[in-house]
Amino acid sequence: MATDFEPIIRLSAYIGGGIAMGLGAVGAAIGEGYTAAEANMAVSRNPKISGDIFKNMLVGQAVAESASIFALVIAILLLFLETPSAGELKAAALFGAGLCMGFGAIGSGVGSGFPGGNACSGISRQPAATSRLTTNMLIGSAVCQTPAIFSMVVALMLIFMDFGKAPTFPTWAALIGAGVSTGLAAIGSGYGGGLAAGASCEGIARQPESVGNVTTIMLVGQAVAQTPSIFGLLVSFVLLFKSFPESTALSASMALLAAGLSTGFGGIGPGIGNGMAAEGAVRWVARNTEHAGDLMRTMLVGQAVSQSTAIYAMVISLILIFVV
Amino acid sequence: MAIEGADLVKAAAFIGAGLSMGLGAIGPGVGEGMVAAKACEAIGKNPREAGLLTRTMLVGQAVSESTGIYSLVIALLLLFVV
Numbered sequence: 001m002a003t004d005f006e007p008i009i010r011l012s013a014y015i016g017g018g019i020a021m022g023l024g025a026v027g028a029a030i031g032e033g034y035t036a037a038e039a040n041m042a043v044s045r046n047p048k049i050s051g052d053i054f055k056n057m058l059v060g061q062a063v064a065e066s067a068s069i070f071a072l073v074i075a076i077l078l079l080f081l082e083t084p085s086a087g088e089l090k091a092a093a094l095f096g097a098g099l100c101m102g103f104g105a106i107g108s109g110v111g112s113g114f115p116g117g118n119a120c121s122g123i124s125r126q127p128a129a130t131s132r133l134t135t136n137m138l139i140g141s142a143v144c145q146t147p148a149i150f151s152m153v154v155a156l157m158l159i160f161m162d163f164g165k166a167p168t169f170p171t172w173a174a175l176i177g178a179g180v181s182t183g184l185a186a187i188g189s190g191y192g193g194g195l196a197a198g199a200s201c202e203g204i205a206r207q208p209e210s211v212g213n214v215t216t217i218m219l220v221g222q223a224v225a226q227t228p229s230i231f232g233l234l235v236s237f238v239l240l241f242k243s244f245p246e247s248t249a250l251s252a253s254m255a256l257l258a259a260g261l262s263t264g265f266g267g268i269g270p271g272i273g274n275g276m277a278a279e280g281a282v283r284w285v286a287r288n289t290e291h292a293g294d295l296m297r298t299m300l301v302g303q304a305v306s307q308s309t310a311i312y313a314m315v316i317s318l319i320l321i322f323v324v
Numbered sequence: 325m326a327i328e329g330a331d332l333v334k335a336a337a338f339i340g341a342g343l344s345m346g347l348g349a350i351g352p353g354v355g356e357g358m359v360a361a362k363a364c365e366a367i368g369k370n371p372r373e374a375g376l377l378t379r380t381m382l383v384g385q386a387v388s389e390s391t392g393i394y395s396l397v398i399a400l401l402l403l404f405v406v
Contacts, residue, residue, distance in 0.1 A: 184346075188353070228353075251334035258342025262399075265346030266353075273357020280361030284368025291371040295364050298378055302360020305385040309349035309392040316345040316399045320338060324403055 005088050012091040016098020017078035020155070023102030024071020024109075027190070031064040031113025038117030042124035049127050053120050056134055060116020063141040067108040067148040067190070074101040074155045081159065089163040092172035096179030097158035100236075103183030103264075104151020104190075107271070111194020112141040118198045122205025129208040136204055136215055140197025143222045147186030147193075147229040147271075154182040154236050167246030173253035177260025178239040181317070185232025185267030185310075192225035192275020199279040203286025210285065213292045217285050220296065221278020224303045228267030228274075228310040235263040235317045242321070255324055259317040266313020273306035341402040348395025355388040 039057035043050045078098060083090050119137035123130050158179060163171065200218035204211050239256060247253075281299035285292045363381035367374050 249331045251331050251338055254335035255338040258338045262342035262346040266349035269350030269353025273353040276357035277360030280364035284364050288368045294367055294371055294374045298364050298367055302363060302381060306353050306356035309352045312392060312396045313345045313349045316341060319403060
């Protein structure tokens, strides 16, 4: 049957592009709005250094913007890229790429806004700590972008990999599942990493000499908060690279799609929860530096417990992929 | 492709298992994170009670974990029993 797949591929590329940019704009807009709101409060508190606050606001917003710029790049690729290896699988892959980037930009965009806003309000309280605050803000919000970068990597792989020889059923579900898994799991990690980074900027403004301890514990907390999005990436890679035997049964396809949904949704909560734990620890390390060790230990234990549900979700995904 | 009844039931069970564990993981994850955040705050305020606070945190988290375990059980039931 010589079917012309071109219209179907274009259709899914356009829908995917719309989803990528539409959802991708949500997070950065909220995050930048938070930064600007805090900057306004900061200027009204200390109008004399409004120039410094304004500069810091723009730098913070520029970092928060990057998540939605990734989404813009993916959307433009989906709209204008010629796909040489035409096959119906490409249609599923392009749609999955759009979902992945759209969901994946939400958390990082919102999360990067927190360090920006709290650094602005910190500068108005402690103008002497401006450079330390800006540095810490940049480190924190750069780490927040990691989940969005994972999503962009998976989206680019879905766009450019050649799926020519794989059987259409059930590989189409694996490709959409791969997009959903990384995309959804990135929401929690991006947001959670932002909570930790925001608290660290606030803490440094309160006690500028605590900067070493605060930045260290922020980075440890953020690293743990990234884990759910790494689980999502792992499941995506398994779905992308494993070859599935041909099966026209609906259940074979749905198992792979469900694997993506499970790790994807399952990563949201633990990502946010780990971020909250890190936020609490970072905030109190700044106030009580001599007990940084106790706080770090409690944070890690709490995060480990909060992580467990993401691990259950990954186990269910792996069972869906490899066992049933 | 022809979809048969048994195939449809299995497909629904798989999707149900994925959604059960996926959505069920959100609440405990956030809730346990809140517990840990407050435990850190309390230890920061009163470091001498760190042991007691850690124990309370773990008990609270274990209770919050239970709904995640229910989701896991339901997902495993959908995958292997139903």
